[in-house]
Amino acid sequence: MEINATLLGQMIAFGIFVWFTMKFVWPNVSKAMQARQDNISDGLAAAERGRKELDTANEKADEILQEARKKAGEIIDKANKRSNEVIEEAKSTARAEGERQLAAAQAQIEQELNQAKSELREQVVTLAITGATRVLEREVDAKAHNDLLSDLAKQL
Amino acid sequence: MSENSGGVTYYINHHLTHWSIGEGFWTLHADSLIVSVLLGSLFCWIFWMASRKATEGVPGGLQNFVEMMIDGMNKITKDTFHGHNPLAAPLALTLFCWIFLMNLMDLVPIDLAPETMHAMGWDYFKILPTVNMNVTFGLSLSVLALIIIYSIHYKGVKGYLHELFFHPFNHWSLAPFNFALNFVELFAKPVSLSLRLFGNLYAAELIFILIATLTLSYGIFEVFTSIGGIALLIGQIILATIWAIFHILVIPLQAFIFMMLSLVYLSMAAESH
Secondary structure: OOOOOOHHHHHHHHHHHHHHHHHHHHHHOOOHHHHHHHHHHHHHHHHHHHHHHHHHHHHHHHHHHHHHHHHHHHHHHHHHOOOOOOOOHHHHHHHHHHHHHHHHHHHHHHHHHHHHHHHHHHHHHHHHHHHHHHHHHOOOOOOOOOHHHHHHHHHO | OHHHHHHHHHHHHHHHOOOEEEHHHHOHHHHHHHHHHHHHHHHHHHHHHHHOOOOOOOOOHHHHHHHHHHHHHHHHHHHHHOOOOOOOHHHHHHHHHHHHHHHHHHHOOOOHHHHHHOOOOOOOOOOOOHHHHHHHHHHHHHHHHHHHHHHHHHHHHHHHHHHHHOOOOOOOHHHHHHHHHHHHHOOOOOOOHHHHHHHHHHHHHHHHHHEEEEOOOOOOHHHOOOOHHHHHHHHHHHHHHHHHHHHHHHHHHHHHHHHHHHHHHHHHHOOOO
């Protein structure tokens, strides 16, 4: 096995192949791989971000829900209180109205009673006059004794 | 019998002879050169095709393979070679793929290339380039040149010379001894690299040839008609199969060892002691 110029040819070929690989193969593939790696890490970061945002949104939703629940409770309390108030008010109004009506009825009764009394009195006067007239058998001058009669009626 | 052994000797010699062009040192082993350049071009073409269409999206089959190779080489280089070097990883990839493809020619049936080329008018054609010491030395001397270039690049001419003369024993009186030591160390690297590859593949090829000579004394009809011929044929097929399967392991292994050691040598050259 002799050493000859094949060796030089081989060295030259080797150099060319290495140069070719370094110049034309390596950069493109490396670039593509790097770009993909960046894409993937970006995607992962975005996913992470999304997860965090979801967490905050959930927290916020919880907060809002709690607040809403609290508000609803307050509103119900208020409504209960208001209804109690309304009931109390209605009760007192009804009571006052009842008392008022009772007073009115009593007043009317009183008035009617008075009226009946005065009517009765007048009738008694008339009856008395008629009686007196029949007793005296003569006409009493109504006009002359009017004052006396009305005085008498008042005393009844 | 003597005629038979003469036939075997001729057969082996024929299979181990290169197709040579020219005289003396300027002889070219055309078969080794053509096959190795074709295989190297094939490697470059495949990788170039993949790199031209390289997308950052979902890679196809070829791109996937190429990316796997490149990523692997990047990792190996990063592990071995401290500090950034744009040449180291492509160099390792080229070394591995090229040597792998050249070794792969070992699995081409040994009679195929010589007989085909003989039929076309060539006397000798050896398809396996890595059994040619010129080829393996061509690779390893290139690595040696890179070792020296790296040493000078990373340490400067002065630093490198200082290391050559004063490295193991830092005393001026021992400078010649140091230099002899370093010289041997430096040149042992390419010699061991190339002889390892050459020796493995040469032995493998020789054993393939020897297995092939089992049935050489029989004619094409006698092999199938005589009991001895059939027995030898079966033995030959079994042996050749086992040896070929074993070589599926050896082929990438030798390519990997060559690449790995070259990287180690280069990283040693780049580091200061």
